[in-house]
Amino acid sequence: MPSAVRLSLHVPEPSVRPGGRPDFSHVGFAPAGQARRPPIDADPADIRDLAYSLIRVLDDEGEAVGPWAAALSPAELRQGLRDMMLTRAYDARMLLSQRQGKTSFYIQSLGEEAVACAQRKALQPGDMCFPTYRQQGLLIAAGWPLVDMMNSVFSNEKDRLKGRQLPGLYSVREAGFFTVSGNLGTQYPQAVGWAMASAIAGDAHIASAWIGDGATAESDFHAALVFASVYRAPVILNVVNNQWAISSYQGIAGGESVKFAARGHGFGIASLRADGNDYLAVHAVSAWAAERARANLGPTLIEWVTYRAAAHSTSDDPSKYRPRDEAAAWPLGDPVQRLKLHLIAKGEWSEERQQQMRAEVDAEVLEAARQAESHGTLHDGPTPSPASMFEDVYKEMPRHLREQRQQLGV
Amino acid sequence: MVEAIRDALDVKMAEDASVVVFGEDVGYFGGVFRCTEGLQRKYGKARCFDAPINESGIVGVAIGMGAYGLRPVAEVQFADYVYPAYDQIVSEAARLRYRSGGEFFAPIVLRMPCGGGIYGGQTHSQSPEAVFTHVCGLKTVIPSNPHDAKGLLISAIEDDDPVIFLEPKRLYNGPFSGHPEQPTVAWAKHPLSEVPQGRFVVPLGKAAVRREGKGVTVLCYGTMVHVAEAAAEETGVDAEILDLRSLIPLDIDAIVASVEKTGRCVIVHEATLTSGFGAELAALVAERCFYALETPIRRVAGWDTPYPHAEEWSYFPGPERVGRALVAAMEA
Numbered sequence: 001m002p003s004a005v006r007l008s009l010h011v012p013e014p015s016v017r018p019g020g021r022p023d024f025s026h027v028g029f030a031p032a033g034q035a036r037r038p039p040i041d042a043d044p045a046d047i048r049d050l051a052y053s054l055i056r057v058l059d060d061e062g063e064a065v066g067p068w069a070a071a072l073s074p075a076e077l078r079q080g081l082r083d084m085m086l087t088r089a090y091d092a093r094m095l096l097s098q099r100q101g102k103t104s105f106y107i108q109s110l111g112e113e114a115v116a117c118a119q120r121k122a123l124q125p126g127d128m129c130f131p132t133y134r135q136q137g138l139l140i141a142a143g144w145p146l147v148d149m150m151n152s153v154f155s156n157e158k159d160r161l162k163g164r165q166l167p168g169l170y171s172v173r174e175a176g177f178f179t180v181s182g183n184l185g186t187q188y189p190q191a192v193g194w195a196m197a198s199a200i201a202g203d204a205h206i207a208s209a210w211i212g213d214g215a216t217a218e219s220d221f222h223a224a225l226v227f228a229s230v231y232r233a234p235v236i237l238n239v240v241n242n243q244w245a246i247s248s249y250q251g252i253a254g255g256e257s258v259k260f261a262a263r264g265h266g267f268g269i270a271s272l273r274a275d276g277n278d279y280l281a282v283h284a285v286s287a288w289a290a291e292r293a294r295a296n297l298g299p300t301l302i303e304w305v306t307y308r309a310a311a312h313s314t315s316d317d318p319s320k321y322r323p324r325d326e327a328a329a330w331p332l333g334d335p336v337q338r339l340k341l342h343l344i345a346k347g348e349w350s351e352e353r354q355q356q357m358r359a360e361v362d363a364e365v366l367e368a369a370r371q372a373e374s375h376g377t378l379h380d381g382p383t384p385s386p387a388s389m390f391e392d393v394y395k396e397m398p399r400h401l402r403e404q405r406q407q408l409g410v
Numbered sequence: 411m412v413e414a415i416r417d418a419l420d421v422k423m424a425e426d427a428s429v430v431v432f433g434e435d436v437g438y439f440g441g442v443f444r445c446t447e448g449l450q451r452k453y454g455k456a457r458c459f460d461a462p463i464n465e466s467g468i469v470g471v472a473i474g475m476g477a478y479g480l481r482p483v484a485e486v487q488f489a490d491y492v493y494p495a496y497d498q499i500v501s502e503a504a505r506l507r508y509r510s511g512g513e514f515f516a517p518i519v520l521r522m523p524c525g526g527g528i529y530g531g532q533t534h535s536q537s538p539e540a541v542f543t544h545v546c547g548l549k550t551v552i553p554s555n556p557h558d559a560k561g562l563l564i565s566a567i568e569d570d571d572p573v574i575f576l577e578p579k580r581l582y583n584g585p586f587s588g589h590p591e592q593p594t595v596a597w598a599k600h601p602l603s604e605v606p607q608g609r610f611v612v613p614l615g616k617a618a619v620r621r622e623g624k625g626v627t628v629l630c631y632g633t634m635v636h637v638a639e640a641a642a643e644e645t646g647v648d649a650e651i652l653d654l655r656s657l658i659p660l661d662i663d664a665i666v667a668s669v670e671k672t673g674r675c676v677i678v679h680e681a682t683l684t685s686g687f688g689a690e691l692a693a694l695v696a697e698r699c700f701y702a703l704e705t706p707i708r709r710v711a712g713w714d715t716p717y718p719h720a721e722e723w724s725y726f727p728g729p730e731r732v733g734r735a736l737v738a739a740m741e742a
Contacts, residue, residue, distance in 0.1 A: 128477075128478075130474075160511050160513075161509065161510065161511045162511050164508060164509055164511070165509055169509070171509065171510035171511065171513050171514065172513075173510070173513040173514060178477065178514065179506060179509050179510035179513065179514050181501060181502060181509075183497060183501045183502070186470065186497060186498060186501060186502050188470070189466065189467050189469075189470025189471050189473075189474065189498070190470050190471070190473045190474035190477065190502065191474060192467075192470075192471055192474060193470060193471030193472060193473060193474025193475045193476075193477075193478075193482075194474035194475065194477055194478045195474070196471060196474070196475060197430075197474065197475040197478035197479070197480045198478060199456075200430060200456050200457065200475075200480065201428075201478070201479075201480070207474070219466055219494070220466055220467075220470060220497075220498075223464045223466050223467030223470060224467065224470070226462050226464060226467060227461075227462060227464070227467050227471050230462055391512075392507045392508045392511065392512045393507070393508055393546050393547050394507075394547065394549075394571050394659075395507070395515070395569075395570045395571055398615070398658070398659040399659070399662055400659075400660070400662070
């Protein structure tokens with residue numbers, strides 16, 4: 001019998017496009033302080049509601065409210081503010097450097113600095129992060145020297161990666177920062193494997209995996225979740241939902257039908273959804289997940305709700321696919337402004353000190369850039385030796401590579 | 411050969427607590443080909459365990475374990491199943507060391523049964539070595555006998571680079587001359603079934619001469635070593651049979667020395683012909699031994715079709731086809 005309905009294909013579409021009025025009604029916001037804080041040994045089945053709510057600590061007045069309001073000291077809060085501001089200043093400088101031709105490409109983390117900076121402070125030395133290209137805040141909050149990062153961005157003679165990687169794909173083992181891949185999602189099962197290895201070895205360290213909303217569609221995301229679930233791996237599974245995967249809004253990755261945090265439910269993984277622009281919420285929720293992992297209670301999936309305020313990369317122009325003023329309309333605000341407001345509300349900060357810190361971080365970045373540029377930039381000055389191109393393919397260089405190096409004449 | 415592989419795993423698990431073994435059906439059951447039987451009982455579930463049916467996950471997890479400092483030996487149940495893991499192998503395992511400037515590396519071994527001759531059809535018979543040899547950063551190894559299987563596997567586990575370890579499944583329980591109509595033969599009577607006790611290594615990158623000869627060099631590996639031996643016996647051609655054992659790294663010196671001696675070269679593999687590893691070998695011989703060659707290089711390989719179930723023996727490059735190539739190489 002012929003069907004009465006003529007089939008049609010559903011293709012998700014964001015509620016507005018360029019020229020429209022920004023609309024975030026689909027995101028599902030909740031007032032700060034409302035979401036409950038379960039004990040770290042909670043059964044994932046008993047906290048399923050937390051994948052649909054939104055854990056927030058900072059309210060619109062800058063007050064820390066509710067059960068997730070953690071006891072960060074004023075000094076820790078000021079350090080957090082500085083980490084985020086330094087990350088932002090670093091990004092601005094590297095963006096400028098790309099425009100000046102000193103490097104080929106750059107990816108900013110503008111607007112989502114809190115997720116990396118605050119989580120780093122909830123981890124311990126020896127833990128391993130498996131980041132994407134937008135978590136430079138992990139390195140900066142760990143206090144890693146900006147000059148070293150810039151040397152890699154400029155692919156100069158001091159580049160620890162010997163000019164092999166795209167700018168921003170850092171690798172710093174001693175800072176707990178795994179080599180960033182350009183292929184999306186591959187790091188997710190690797191983080192789970194690292195965490196499983198820590199458990200096999202009877203170690204105390206945990207892993208932290210990072211992925212964007214778009215790349216949760218990758219098979220590797222699901223592979224990682226099944227392994228994390230099966231072996232109860234001590235890993236934090238971060239999903240940074242910054243709303244956009246280049247030009248594809250989060251609905252194309254499945255976010256129209258279900259919250260990304262709820263992806264964990266099918267695997268029986270504790271799953272939380274939190275305000276990614278709230279430094280205090282990011283720290284508190286990360287600390288909860290880290291404590292849970294360290295107590296051998298298994299993985300936690302966290303969806304960080306945030307907004308990619310800048311272009312995807314220097315090769316992207318977001319005005320082609322989203323309203324120009326969308327970032328300003330983002331209801332969860334800006335992480336730097338919100339933490340500043342909180343510190344001022346606590347009587348621990350002022351606009352003057354903010355201006356002073358801004359000048360400080362700008363000067364620090366400028367000095368680092370001056371030093372890094374003295375070692376060369378992509379097209380100007382010393383670069384890694386072409387002979388090093390043949391190194392590290394294998395631990396020992398095999399004969400055919402030695403011959404090819406000779407053919408190149410280096 | 412199953413016992414030799416199990417012995418290699420046992421030896422390494424006993425002497426190195428960082429060696430862990432996992433894969434589909436690998437733990438309690440001991441693997442569909444029994445290569446890991448008893449290891450879970452002996453070393454515990456944390457060091458030998460079953461994995462979900464997700465090859466990308468198996469390899470991705472192994473890479474993370476390797477980056478941590480373990481030496482995982484992961485089994486892919488059939489080489490035919492490896493393709494979901496291709497991104498993890500090519501973009502990740504093979505390049506960690508390079509892209510991190512040597513900070514991170516993946517000392518992993520991916521064991522996988524390959525090749526046909528067991529009526530496995532097109533999803534249990536493939537020989538995908540060339541899709542790995544084309545990837546810089548990987549080592550690719552194929553043993554042809556129990557002695558080498560143990561020694562090469564121990565070398566692979568101790569190696570700090572990722573190693574693809576292909577195990578010709580037709581050889582698991584005995585050598586195979588390529589005559590399916592003949593009774594199956596056990597390894598027991600074969601000289602290379604003698605496997606040294608305890609730890610011993612066959613170094614990666616060293617070929618072995620299986621049959622000395624002056625007439626024509628046969629470059630082969632895995633099951634085809636036995637087929638080439640049969641072809642030489644049956645045709646009476648004075649063939650020198652080189653078992654490459656390791657494709658990357660490759661024993662270029664041994665290849666050049668043999669071809670310069672014989673002046674003739676036949677390349678044999680079970681994998682499909684076009685862009686197969688034989689093409690690389692032929693190019694290498696042409697580049698390095700051109701003036702020693704008296705006749706054209708010949709390749710005998712699987713046809714460029716999927717591995718057909720019922721037509722297995724028309725597909726398989728058996729001793730008759732190899733023998734014809736040997737005779738032609740001598741006549742031309």
